Amino acid sequence: MKTVGALLWEPGTNSGWSVEEIEIDPPKRREVTVQLAASGICHSDDHLDTGDIPLPWAPILGGHEGAGVVTEVGPEVTDLQEGDHVVMSFLPSCGKCRMCVAGRSNMCELGAGVLAGFAPDGTHRIHARGKGVGPMSYLGTFAPYATVPVDAVVKIDPEIPLMPASLIGCGVPTxxxxxxxxxxxxxxxxxxxxxxxxxxxxxxxxxxxxxxxxxxxxxxxxxxxxxxxxxxxxxxxxxxxxxxxxxxxxxxxxxxxxxxxxxxxxxxxxxxxxxxxxxxxxxxxxxxxxxxxxxxxxxxxxxxxxxxxxxxxxxYGTTNSKNDIPLIADMYKNGQFKLDELITKTYRLEDINEAFADLREGRNIRGVIVYDH
Structure with missing residues (x-):
């Protein structure tokens, strides 16, 4: 699938994000493709640009907070189907490793590779200018579509609006x-x-x-x-x-x-x-x-x-994403959690560098990129 995404070609140099054409592969084993409604602008992505979090590789498709609708399901996916509304979790949870079994899924073993520059199987799902592109946290939500591991996706009530729900994948539970x-x-x-x-x-x-x-x-x-x-x-x-x-x-x-x-x-x-x-x-x-x-x-x-x-x-706030993302979503639905009030301003993907400038200057509580489909 050809679409556009915001890439960082020179991490650590304050060079900013380049919005350009990318190609996203269909889902492989235990993966899904999601059509994103929105993506949060989080300081962790800015750390990649400033060098506070150094990366030895490039390019990277940024973004690790997002919510949307599943459009395609890969082999061996049994708990999600096309049409499901989901939140992407910036740290995956396999449910099987020692930490997950002990109830500490925020430290799942899969999380060790979120900045490795590949999908969990060591290959790329994203391509630009003839090169493989690494996604932030296996996700890369600075694009209207993402092919991601099912372990990094959490199903939510379809009545929850997707734009505020996009914030529940990182900053809110943290x-x-x-x-x-x-x-x-x-x-x-x-x-x-x-x-x-x-x-x-x-x-x-x-x-x-x-x-x-x-x-x-x-x-x-x-x-x-x-x-x-x-x-x-x-x-x-x-x-x-x-x-x-x-x-x-x-x-x-x-x-x-x-x-x-x-x-x-x-x-x-x-x-x-x-x-x-x-x-x-x-x-x-x-x-x-x-x-x-x-x-x-x-x-x-x-x-x-x-x-x-x-x-x-x-x-990640010592949270359990599979439990706490739906919990926070339900609390929001019941009027017990403020999400809309967090959003100061929305942006188009093309305005992503303006969004990060506003973040650095303290103008926003949260900025959100909204995708029109």
């Missing part, structure tokens, strides 16, 4: 799960969330769902501080210094119960800032991606150990 599962927020907790973009705003929703008493958000962008109130933030502030003073007064010097880091790029100093805000026995959750080669972190190890705190890394 943020929400960081509060609900990774931080294990308890009723009445005081919570601090660093960063209220496409991930952090959903950490705010998760904290509200868990019954946190105080939800302090830290973001330098005034627009995001104001929006955070809509999602459940009780005290939006602009800086760590403001948060520290507020937490000191709010907890009588004890500190926050949970501190969650969901900034755009995690730098070495932010973990210690989180540590300073966290009470004895409290939990720090690091969800934000850091530059891959970063090794230096400022951290008071002595006080951390002596105060019995926990530093918890969180991949």
């Amino acid at each position: 943020g929400w799960g960081s509060s609900v599962y990774a931080a294990e927020i308890q009723l009445g907790d005081t919570v601090v969330i660093f960063g209220t973009g496409g991930v952090g705003m959903n950490a705010v929703q998760g904290a509200a769902h868990r019954g946190a008493k105080n939800i302090v958000t830290v973001d330098p962008v005034a627009f995001k501080r104001e929006k955070a109130k809509e999602f459940g933030a009780t005290h939006p502030v602009a800086s760590f210094e403001e948060a520290a003073q507020l937490i000191e007064r709010m907890t009588n010097g004890q500190g926050a119960d949970r501190v969650i880091i969901t900034v755009d790029v995690a730098r070495g100093d932010i973990v210690e800032q989180a540590n300073q805000l966290t009470r004895r026995g409290g939990v720090i959750v690091l969800t934000a991606a850091a530059p891959v080669m970063q090794r230096d972190v400022q951290f008071d190890l002595f006080s951390f150990a002596m105060s019995g705190k926990r530093l918890q890394g969180s991949l």
Whole structure:
């Protein structure tokens, strides 16, 4: 099938995305082809352009958040059929490996290859300029169609609108799960969330769902501080210094119960800032991606150990995609989860570089590419 897609030919150089003709193969064993309705614009794709996530190969078809309708089913696919509405999960879940069987499908063994530049079988499904193209996270949702592994596709209720559903494949569960599962927020907790973009705003929703008493958000962008109130933030502030003073007064010097880091790029100093805000026995959750080669972190190890705190890394919000994607979709349908409110602006695929510029400048909570078929 010939269509168009947004490709990155020189990763790590801030060269931007090239929208051009691509060819997508039909599905092979345990694969499906999906006609996409929309794709989210996520910071992880921008990390490929900036080099925060380095790639030793090119080109790459970007995009790892999408929702659409199955148009073709490959051999040995038994749980999906043409016409099914699906969300694409940026991390696959095979359901058979040690991590999946243990209930930790966010760390499925298949996930190790999401940036390998191939389909799971080591071949290409996408081609451009006579070359094989690697898809982001086996998906490549910066194109109107995608041929993807069935393990990276989750069926949802057809009554759920596909445009907001496109966000449920990465940023939404990553943020929400960081509060609900990774931080294990308890009723009445005081919570601090660093960063209220496409991930952090959903950490705010998760904290509200868990019954946190105080939800302090830290973001330098005034627009995001104001929006955070809509999602459940009780005290939006602009800086760590403001948060520290507020937490000191709010907890009588004890500190926050949970501190969650969901900034755009995690730098070495932010973990210690989180540590300073966290009470004895409290939990720090690091969800934000850091530059891959970063090794230096400022951290008071002595006080951390002596105060019995926990530093918890969180991949994909520690969620189970097969369970939590339909759960979030149903919560949205029932008016218990905000998805429409996350979408600040929609774009055509041809405007993808404008969309990423808006993301970097903090103009959007979420930008979404919409496909016309």
